[in-house]
Amino acid sequence: MTEARDTSSEAEITDRVVIVDDDDDVRLSLANLLQSAGFSTSTFNSGESLVAASGWDGSHCLIVDVRMKGMNGIDLVRLLRERRIDTPAFILTAQCDEETRRRALRAGATGFICKPFDEDELIELIGHACEGFKR
Amino acid sequence: MRKEHLDPAEPSLGPLVNAMIEAAAVRRAQEVARILDVVSKSGTLPEVFAADPRRPDAHERETGRQISQLQRYILDEKAEIQAANRTFDVAEQELKRQLQLTEELSRTGSFRWNLKTGEDHWSDNFYRLLGYQPNDRPATTDAFLARMHPEDREPLFRQMLQATQMKEPFEVEFRLAREDGTVVSCRSRGRPEGADYYIGVLMDVSELRETEKTLRRTELALSRVSQRTEMGELAASIAHDLNQPLTSIAANAGAARRWLGRPVPDIAMARESLTCLIHDAKRAVSVLRGMQDLGTTNATSSMAFRLDEVVAEVVAASAAAADTHSALVLSDLHAGDTLVCGIPVQVQQVIYNLILNGLEAMDEVKDRQRVVKIRSAVLDNETVEVVVEDAGNGIANDTLPHIFDSFFTTKTTGMGLGLSICRSMLERHKGTLSVESEMGLGSRFRMTLPIAASGSVADQVRGGGD
Known part of the structure; x- marks a missing residue:
């Protein structure tokens, strides 16, 4: 099952963020927040649907939930790194313990976002990551 | 002759020694019998003992020689029997030593x-x-x-x-x-x-009993770890379920603020964000309601049961714990067939918790018997009570008013929820839980429960065919 909602406008080059989360409310609210801050977003409800989809590889940043049905977020990031996709990837989780953090970073994650997050910090963090990747 | 000393249940050495003695005796006896047989039948000595006719005095000499020979036979037999007896004594001593060693080792x-x-x-x-x-x-x-x-x-x-x-x-x-x-x-x-x-x-069997005690302590510790693990898993699950809507609430609220804060406010998107936010808030509320339901009496599992039966089961189940605390749990139940309505296992949990508290309260007691007494009695037409009394050192006056408070504890372990949960459980059964305590003498927890109306519960009685 693939769900992709691309909000980018062809007329302007905005920072494009991919959100992968199996919780509809979290996924859509996160997309809403990023759009309100000027990002364009693509959303997927599973790691498998992201891997199967095309057209998102021009994105500047990924936000991946760690606890999903099927492939979990850490395995998804590991798979992307194995495929030489080096887009910054942030792990989104409520399990903000050291062990999860270590596993995420070892798999190739760029950073760690704890739920619930501070919206300003999140937007700043994602903005920096997009800028860095574009350079 | 030594046969009587040998225990037939003992190893085969005894019979062997007896056989040796018997064989020696039989050989000698046969020889003597043969000589006597010849003498009695012929009136003369056998050929080897016969007198020499050429020398008349030879007969006497020969008779003397034969008597000497018989005496030697008898002496030989005695010596042989003595030797066999010595062997027997050694064997008997060895058997005793082995038995003693076996008994010591086992x-x-x-x-x-x-x-x-x-x-x-x-x-x-x-x-x-x-x-x-x-x-x-x-x-x-x-x-x-x-x-x-x-x-x-x-x-x-x-x-x-x-x-x-x-x-x-x-x-x-x-x-x-x-x-x-x-x-x-x-x-x-x-x-x-x-x-x-x-x-x-x-x-x-002291060592065996000690091992069993250790095993029970380990089981108890394991069950507590398991309870904590379950609590931890439950907490993690609740945290996750609450985190999701809270994350959405924060994101949608932030989005609404940003849509409105744009140079040209996007009212439609802000409204949509707020609609989503309300939905998220409702989701959070439903998670909390689910949590509350966890601790609520489920009407479908409520039943009428004989109070004394479930109390007796708890008393039996607490024997191992009593042993661990070197204490006794005694019951004196007088509620008879009185029925109460509710969840038997919850009532048992309350009583078990009170018994464990009582046992732990007596750990320091050295000068009197450590006993937790459980009594039940019908107070009136509507109420039955169970009293759990320990012989511990009592609860200090300034502590007593707080012991049913959540997160209040005098123990080094635990969260201080036990008695608070006990009281809540009883209140859900329309019962009460109170305490009296006297320093140096012990504490008495008194729980009351309403008696079930017999007509309405007759069909649901636990174990009701008897």
């Missing part, structure tokens, strides 16, 4: 009890197990009972008496209290032997 002792005369025979190790020196006193029932733990003396005596009257085998377990103060857990097995005897063994 921490057992054996006895033989003459029912008619009351005379006992105890093995050396039997004496030692009782804390006596081997053969330092007559083996008597009184000497045996003198070493019995005072609490076990009467029930043990009754059991033994019953078994011997019925001529049945017995297996009893009791404690021995030695003079030096040590208490030994023992098991004894015995069976009738012939018409007048009982034979049996006494075994020191």
